[in-house]
Amino acid sequence: MNFAIVVHGAPYSSEACLSALKFAKAVLASGHSINRVFFYHDGVHTANSLIAPPQDEAPVSEQWQEFGTGNNIELIACIASCLRRGILDETEADRYEKSGSNLAPGFTISGLGQLIDASINADRVVTFGV
Amino acid sequence: MNFAIVVHGAPYSSEACLSALKFAKAVLASGHSINRVFFYHDGVHTANSLIAPPQDEAPVSEQWQEFGTGNNIELIACIASCLRRGILDETEADRYEKSGSNLAPGFTISGLGQLIDASINADRVVTFGV
Amino acid sequence: MSTILFVFSRPPHGSINAQEGLDALLMGSAFTTCSVLFVGDGLMQLVAGQSTDDLGTKNFSLSFGALKDYGVTRIACSKPDLLARGLNKDDFLIEVESLNAAAMQAFIRNHDKVLNF
Amino acid sequence: MSTILFVFSRPPHGSINAQEGLDALLMGSAFTTCSVLFVGDGLMQLVAGQSTDDLGTKNFSLSFGALKDYGVTRIACSKPDLLARGLNKDDFLIEVESLNAAAMQAFIRNHDKVLNF
Amino acid sequence: MIVHTINKVSALGLCNNLIAEDDKVVLLEDGVYLGLQPLPFLVFAIRFDVDARGLGGLLAAHTESIDYSDFVRLCAEADKVCSWF
Amino acid sequence: MIVHTINKVSALGLCNNLIAEDDKVVLLEDGVYLGLQPLPFLVFAIRFDVDARGLGGLLAAHTESIDYSDFVRLCAEADKVCSWF
Numbered sequence: 054m055n056f057a058i059v060v061h062g063a064p065y066s067s068e069a070c071l072s073a074l075k076f077a078k079a080v081l082a083s084g085h086s087i088n089r090v091f092f093y094h095d096g097v098h099t100a101n102s103l104i105a106p107p108q109d110e111a112p113v114s115e116q117w118q119e120f121g122t123g124n125n126i127e128l129i130a131c132i133a134s135c136l137r138r139g140i141l142d143e144t145e146a147d148r149y150e151k152s153g154s155n156l157a158p159g160f161t162i163s164g165l166g167q168l169i170d171a172s173i174n175a176d177r178v179v180t181f182g183v
Numbered sequence: 184m185n186f187a188i189v190v191h192g193a194p195y196s197s198e199a200c201l202s203a204l205k206f207a208k209a210v211l212a213s214g215h216s217i218n219r220v221f222f223y224h225d226g227v228h229t230a231n232s233l234i235a236p237p238q239d240e241a242p243v244s245e246q247w248q249e250f251g252t253g254n255n256i257e258l259i260a261c262i263a264s265c266l267r268r269g270i271l272d273e274t275e276a277d278r279y280e281k282s283g284s285n286l287a288p289g290f291t292i293s294g295l296g297q298l299i300d301a302s303i304n305a306d307r308v309v310t311f312g313v
Numbered sequence: 314m315s316t317i318l319f320v321f322s323r324p325p326h327g328s329i330n331a332q333e334g335l336d337a338l339l340m341g342s343a344f345t346t347c348s349v350l351f352v353g354d355g356l357m358q359l360v361a362g363q364s365t366d367d368l369g370t371k372n373f374s375l376s377f378g379a380l381k382d383y384g385v386t387r388i389a390c391s392k393p394d395l396l397a398r399g400l401n402k403d404d405f406l407i408e409v410e411s412l413n414a415a416a417m418q419a420f421i422r423n424h425d426k427v428l429n430f
Numbered sequence: 431m432s433t434i435l436f437v438f439s440r441p442p443h444g445s446i447n448a449q450e451g452l453d454a455l456l457m458g459s460a461f462t463t464c465s466v467l468f469v470g471d472g473l474m475q476l477v478a479g480q481s482t483d484d485l486g487t488k489n490f491s492l493s494f495g496a497l498k499d500y501g502v503t504r505i506a507c508s509k510p511d512l513l514a515r516g517l518n519k520d521d522f523l524i525e526v527e528s529l530n531a532a533a534m535q536a537f538i539r540n541h542d543k544v545l546n547f
Numbered sequence: 548m549i550v551h552t553i554n555k556v557s558a559l560g561l562c563n564n565l566i567a568e569d570d571k572v573v574l575l576e577d578g579v580y581l582g583l584q585p586l587p588f589l590v591f592a593i594r595f596d597v598d599a600r601g602l603g604g605l606l607a608a609h610t611e612s613i614d615y616s617d618f619v620r621l622c623a624e625a626d627k628v629c630s631w632f
Numbered sequence: 633m634i635v636h637t638i639n640k641v642s643a644l645g646l647c648n649n650l651i652a653e654d655d656k657v658v659l660l661e662d663g664v665y666l667g668l669q670p671l672p673f674l675v676f677a678i679r680f681d682v683d684a685r686g687l688g689g690l691l692a693a694h695t696e697s698i699d700y701s702d703f704v705r706l707c708a709e710a711d712k713v714c715s716w717f
Contacts, residue, residue: 054708059428061717065267066225068444068661068681069639069717071486075680079700085708094333095196095225101269105279110267111486133336137195137240137329139231139285149235153283155269165340168428173315173345177707178426182639182717183445184623189545191632198327198576198596199554199632201369205595209615215623224450241369263453267446295457298545303432303462307622308543312554312632313328320714322646326599327555327577353646354556357580362601370599393649399583404605414649421634421650427714437629439561443684444640444662470561471641474665479686487684510564516668521690531564538549538565544629557642 056080057175058090059168062183063098064113065106070099071113073181074120081124089171090121092130092160095183097140100130102157118159128160129167186210187305188220189298192313193228194243195236200229201243203311204250211254219301220251222260222290225313227270230260232287248289258290259297316346318424321355325374326365331358332373334430339376341428342383349380350420351390351409356398359390361406377407391417433463435541438472442491443482448475449490451547456493458545459500466497467537468507468526473515476507478523494524508534550625553578558631559586571625573618574610582610593618635710636673638663643716644671656710658703659695667695678703 058077062069073090080087092099104114121128130140139155142162146154156162172178188207192199203220210217222229234244251258260270269285272292276284286292302308319338323330335358341347351359358374365372380388392411395401402409412420421427436455440447452475458464468476475491482489497505509528512518519526529537538544548569551562554576566572566588574582574592579600582592585607594612597603606612613621622628633654636647639661651657651673659667659677664685667677670692679697682688691697698706707713 056707063225063268065446067446068487072639072660072678072681075700076703079704083701083704083708085704093337094330095193098228098268103269103271103276103281103283103285105266105269105271105275105281107263107266107488110488114269133237134333136235136237138193138228139233139235139244141233141235145235146233151233151235153233153285155233155283155285165337166344168337169317169341169344172317172341172426172428175426177710177713178428179637179707179713180429180715180717182429182715186622195329197329198370202554202575202593202596205615206618209619213616213619213623215619223454224447237371240371264450295454296461298454299434299458299461302434302458302543302545305543307625307628308545309552309622309628310546310630310632312546312630322716324577324580324600326596352650354577354580357600360601360605362603363599364601365599367595368599372599374601391649417650418652421714422652422711425712427712429715429717439631441662441665441685443681469565471662471665474685477686477690479688480684481686482684484680485684489684491686508564534565535567538629539567539626542627544627546630546632 054085054176056085056087057171057178058087059178059180060090060092060096060099061094062181063095067183069181069183070096074113074117076179077120087126088175089127089129089167091168091171093134093168097130097134097138100140100157100160102155114157118157121159129163130160132162132164135162184215184306186215186217187301187308188217189308189310190220190222190226190229191224192311193225197313199311199313200226204243204247206309207250217256218305219257219259219297221298221301223264223298227260227264227268230270230287230290232285244287248287251289259293260290262292262294265292314345315425317341317426317428318421319347319349320427320429321349321351321358322353324354324357326370330430335373335376337428339383342385347385348387348424349385350417353394356390356394356400359405359409361404374406389420431462432542434458434543434545435538436464436466437544437546438466438468438475439470441471441474443487447547452490452493454545454547456500459502464502465504465541466502467534469511473507473511473517476522476526478521491523506537548625550621550628552628552630553581554632556580562631571621573621582606585609633710635706635713637715638666639717641665647716656706658706667691670694
């Protein structure tokens, strides 16, 4: 069975981002697949490469990167949510003439159509909200 | 009368950041002063220089920068909150070996002691929470 | 093609949830059959006469008038939540069906996917 | 020197509010006279036996045991909110005064500043 | 006199026991929805937030609309401000 | 059968009218506090979240603790998942 996972919560600020990761790992461990993870609303903060959490807190953002890259799963951050919240890849940084970019490896910035496409094509959609 | 203002909400995600700005402007317009604005919790996202909001939405983060610089008011972003959320000045970016920094002009990253100091020394403390 | 029910439960303006939910609904309706259900303080998104000029934020409530043009199939709200807020449908800026509990449960059952905002 | 009352109203772990509030209280108690009042689901921060090993987050509830050592003057909770949750003070990991409405109002009045988290 | 600010409907449950008879309540952001019903306090609501939500004609009779300069004046007159969110 | 997830106490008010008799409810994050009282649904609570909050011994008798693999299985068995937050 194929799952789409939607994440609305930022790491640390909300537990949603961590719950979604545990769920995603369990989906694969159960023999199911994930067609896409879509980060929307404050969830796009997960894709910020500049996060430097304390040693005694789980590095949720890094764990998502490893999960996505290691399992070849698309991690999409919504472009409109990213622009409002200051998460930019190099293309967007150039377009808006910003001093640098901060999109973490393993994440891709793309449009809301990716959320709809994932929802339509998955067998199940599960949202982790705030 | 001297006010300390505490902001817990991120621009766009929460209205708190915009309310606090309107309040801060009214404080000065009423002939009072502001000893410090302290950005805590998700409020530190206000200090992200990479935000590129849509044309038809108020650029809250830029408005805070102008307010702070124009009125010579300290805008402090809590360091612990910043590290968890990926807001870094050049010093912290170097310390954590990150590719770049994203602290907007007009903001300073500093410790929680600045919140306590502002609270103790102000006549009134007003928090804009989420 | 999967049909999608969008559920809106947040009031407008206090956070961007409502606006980002509406963006998703408009996008969804370009791809497939979509409907929308307003519950809880999400009903407040529909209140007529919203004016954000002084607040300085976007008055996205104006877009609700275009939902039918975008092809959104059914626009409904929770009748118990409407009554609990002392509102009636005349307070709304567009026409909306109000559904009781059983009708809302059927509404959810009759769509393939549910996206909550 | 201004005294500060910290008010904690969020449950632990679901968001970082509770943890960042505690950090602020510990910092505050290094500078001036501080007390703390737990209200609403903030009372859940005090529940004994929290174990975050499997969740993988920080078990900051362990720090509550050190509040007195940090010089936090009074540690109190809302009695109505305690009763509403079916809890009693034996469920808590530290000793806490429970205050009725009038006592909570006096508690707020008797501090110079209030910081809410 | 203490000024209590409330910025969302659910926050009323946190503070209704803590508001004394001579205190004042300022509703802002999503808290202005609380101004639709009568409340047993002296209640003010930020006009910008009321207008943004289309509530101008729906406020309870005793809910007074104010602007930010009134809000600042209330804070200055109060002994302290307590923020509920 | 629909799986409804609830991740905070206040979200129950949004969905209690929308949960049908044969639906299932999964409590996670701060939603597990709802597991302290009896609820008129088939209720499951994520064990990691229950333990983190010290609620192991406090759950209502009919609230069943589950882990993430059970949560995935419930979602797969359901016709769809509806998330309340």
